[in-house]
Amino acid sequence: MLEKTMNVSEKWKDPKIGLMFFGILILGIIVVVALTRERIVSPIDNQVTVTGQGKVAYQPDIANVTLGVQVEKADSAENALKQLNEKMNNIVAAIEGASVPKKNIQTQAYSLYPQYDFKNGASVVSGYGANQQLSIKIEGIQENTELVSGVITAASSAGINQVTGISFDVSSVSDLKQQARIMAVADAKAKALELSNVTGTRLGKIVGWYENAVGSPDPQPLMGLGGSAMDAKEVSPRIPSGTQEIVVEMSLNYQVK
Template sequence: MNGTQYIDAPWGVSVFGAASVDAAPDVARLRVAIKQTRQKPGEAFEVTRGAVNQIREVVRGHGIPDTAVSTSRLNLESSWSYGGERKFLGYECTASFVIELRELDILETVLVDVVEAGANQVDGVEFDVSTKKELRAQARTAAVAAAREKAALYAEAAGVRLGPVIHIKDVDSDQLQNSYRGHARGGGSGGEGDLAPGKISVTAGVVLGFSLISG
C-alpha cells in the first residue's frame, strides 16, 4: 500500500479522499527560442540579439507588457556536423523566451508573428489558470467531504459511530495527479501542448483519521 494512503499509528479509521475542480484556462505561456549559427561568437550574439529585439517589439505591438516576457535561457556553443567527416559549422547562439498571454483569443496571431520576427523554434504552449490557489482550496474542501463520507460509510457498516477527526494528512497534488487520478471526482486534462485550451483540472487529496465510538 502506498505511504500516502495510511496512517502509521491509526487510532480508529483512516480514509483517503480526493477531489478535482475544473476551470477554463485564462493564461497561456508560449515557449519559443531563437537559434542562430555564425562563424564568430560575436556575430552569433549580434544576429540573435537583433531577433530578440524584433520579437520584443512584436510582443509590445500586441499590448503585452515587457514583464510578461522572460528570457529563460541564453546559450552559446560550438556547432559541428557529424556526417562522414566531423566539420565545424560555427557558433550557435540560443535565446529562449516564455511569453505569458492573458488574452487567449490572440494566441495564434502572436505565435505566427513571433515566428515571423525570428523565433525559429517553438517548444510548446502551456495553458494555466490564474485562480489556481482558489480552485485548490475548493478541491481541498471537497476532498475532505469525500473522505468524511467514506469514513461514515465504513463506520455505519461496522456498527460504530465516527468520533472527532484526530489526524489530517495532506497528499501532494503532483503525486495525486500521477497516482490517484482514478480516485478524483470529475477528472479532466489541461491543454498543454495544444492550441485548443480544453480545461484545467486542479486536484487535492487528504487522509483523515477519525476516532470511533461504540454503539
C-alpha cells in the same frame, strides 16, 4: 552490631550480588522505557482513516510559451551574436505589440558556440551558432481565445524559428484548491458515515488529517511552427487550452468508540 554492619558490607562486595543488582536495575529501565514508548507512539489505538476526493474543473487563463531563435553558420562569433540580437529585438517588439507586457517576457536560455565540419579525418570550425530562448507568459486567454496564436504568429513573422513548448495555468489556483479541499472533506465524512452504518461501528471525533494534491496541469508541447520566411497567415496556429482539473485528496483519522 558492628559485626552485622561489616557482614552487610562484605555481602555487597560479593560480585554475584553486584551483578544481580545491576541486572535488576537494567530490567527496570527497559520496562519503564517500553511503557513510555507505548504511550508516545500509540496514544490512541482505536482509529480508522477515511479518504475523500474533491475535483474542480477549470479553464486555464494563462499560457506559458517558450520560443526562440537559432542562428547557424555565421562566419564569426561576433556576427552570430549580431544576427541573433537583431532578430531578437524585432521579436520582442512584435510580442509586445501583440499585447504582452515587457514584464512577462523573460530570457530562458542564451548560448554561443562553434560549429564543426568533418574534413580529411579531422573536425574543423565551419562557423558559429547562437541561440536564445524566451519564456512568454500570456494572460487573459479566456477573454481572448486567439491571443496565444496571435502572439506566436507575430513572433514568427518577426523571425522566430523555434517553438519548444507551451503549458497552461490558472491565476486562481489557490481558490480552486480550497474548493477541491472542501469537497474532499465532505466526501470523506460521507464515506465515514457509510462505513459506520455498514459495520455498526461508532465513530468519534476527528483526531487528525492530511492532504494530498494529486491533480495538476500538464505541459503540452507544441513544435515546428516555422520561421520568418513563412507567411504569417499560413503558420497561424490553433491553440486550444481545453479544460483541466485540480484534484485534492483529504484523509481524516477518526476515533473508534
